[in-house]
Amino acid sequence: MGNASSMLTQYDIEEVQEHCNYLFSQQEIVALYNRFCQLDRTAKGFISSDEFLSIPEFSLNPLSQRLLKMVDGLNFKDFVAFLSAFSPQATPQQKVELIFKVYDVDGKGRVTFKDLLEVLRDLTGSFMSEEQREKVLGQVLEEAGYSRESSLYLEDFMKVLSKAGLKMEVEVPVD
């Protein structure tokens, strides 16, 4: 086994760092590589859904299925790029972009009422009825100046969420 960072050259680390817009330090990238290798048990070069779901904390998360669609089959470079939105150095715009991508999981470029309903369904499960969910969404959309038929774009997300003050940071454990 040995030390995994010996398999990553300086050139590799710099390439990954560039790909994630320098949001992680080189030590953090090495630590993420060790973690990637630990999760990718059969050394395929990507982490399968099953391996993600073997992390109990991840499996418990209500949005795990949606996130799985985004992270399944990512190679290490894209894995780091995905996590870069959670770096303390990431801008609020980058964080909002990730949230937008979670809503717009099929990549159409816009978020419809259906997408909003799906995410709310994931978050509330069987504890809210479908009518209640539609009612809540309808009301808050109206209050914000949108309607059920309107699609939300990235700019709309930026506008709505800029006031929220997003706290979306994860610390990478560096040995």
Next chain:
Amino acid sequence: MNQRVGTDSSPLRFAACESASLPLFATFIGARRRAPPARTHRQIGSQLVGRRILAAMGGLDSSSMETDLDRPNIEEYLTTETIREVPKKLHLSDLLDISPTLTEAAGAIVDDSFTRCFKSNSPEPWNWNIYLFPLWCLGVVVRYGILFPASFSWLVSFSNLISCMFCRVGVLALGWIVFFAAFLPVHFLIRGHDKWRCKIERKLVEMMCSVFVASWTGVIKYHGPRPSRRPQQVFVANHTSMIDFIILEQMTAFAVIMQKHPGWVGFIQKTILESVGCIWFNRTESKDREVVATKIREHTQGVDNNPLLIFPEGTCVNNHYTVMFKKGAFELGCAVCPVAIKYNKIFVDAFWNSKKQSFTTHLAQLMTSWAVVCDVWYLEPQYIRPGEIPIEFAERVRDMISVRAGLKKVPWDGYLKYFRPSPKLTERKQQIFAESVLKRLEEI
């Protein structure tokens, strides 16, 4: 259980015990996240969820625990301002802002306390320079060539027998021969005098375990009083590998509760371990739990039985952490004697990573290393305190063992290695969020 809800002191005391472990749990979940300064409903909600996860992981009967948890002991967590605060109106930003949930998911991907328990830590390579490398080569020659010669050389000629007697496989092979030569006649021929037969078989098993230990040059230091044979007692220990059992068996013949394994291990389990009185279980069977619980209870009440050894973690952990103890051993109403085992990593990593290697490979690895050095501490027998529930008792004993052996505690159930977490845990998170939305909806 329901009566306790009514009394004044016990729910708070329970909350105090739970909250002692909840910050630990919260620390593990939250450790990799920058904590935001203001507390929102969601964070309080996730603390409540954390408490529920803790209870659920302990394998409690859900119904009675839920009445305790649903009682508003949240005064401990809510500050006075937030109690007086009216729930705010719901805005689009509240529903679009899924950042707490995403942060939890990303935190789990980056580092989670459960996977850490099963990491085999590779030793730092030390043979990296010109004078250490030849020494290491010499070590390999000695370990593989002299200490562990292939047994076929012993079979080839008897003259080799003497030289091999000083070697591990030879010791082991010889030990097996002597053992079977004595055990089989005793087992099958001495039918009438059962008490004698049991005594002799017990001694033979102890001897066989000593041979095993000698075959990996085991240096084991036992601390504390030697276990005595008494009814109404059960021994619990932390679990790193199947050799834990052999190490403890060397000193006293224990009856053990084990998962049935295939192959030669299963054969040994069937023939030899039956004689010391073992109980079998099967992780994959759901009804298994009650059957096993009954068998354990019967065993502890029998006067002539060997003391029962249970590994409440239910799986092998890497000897740096302890996972949550299953409460089965702690609700028998008898004395629980904790045993702490700690292996010295410098000599060999004794963690049996059952997903990575078979037991035979694991044994071979032990036999080709220099030594297996470990410490065993027999701790003071514990009794369940009045008003203490089995889960709290299990946690208290786990605390003792972790402190003694220098292990860190982790609030996860070891069985998550084999099974996914129950969907009930996700449902509780959903319930908290749904309730907060609905409450704020009424304000609109």
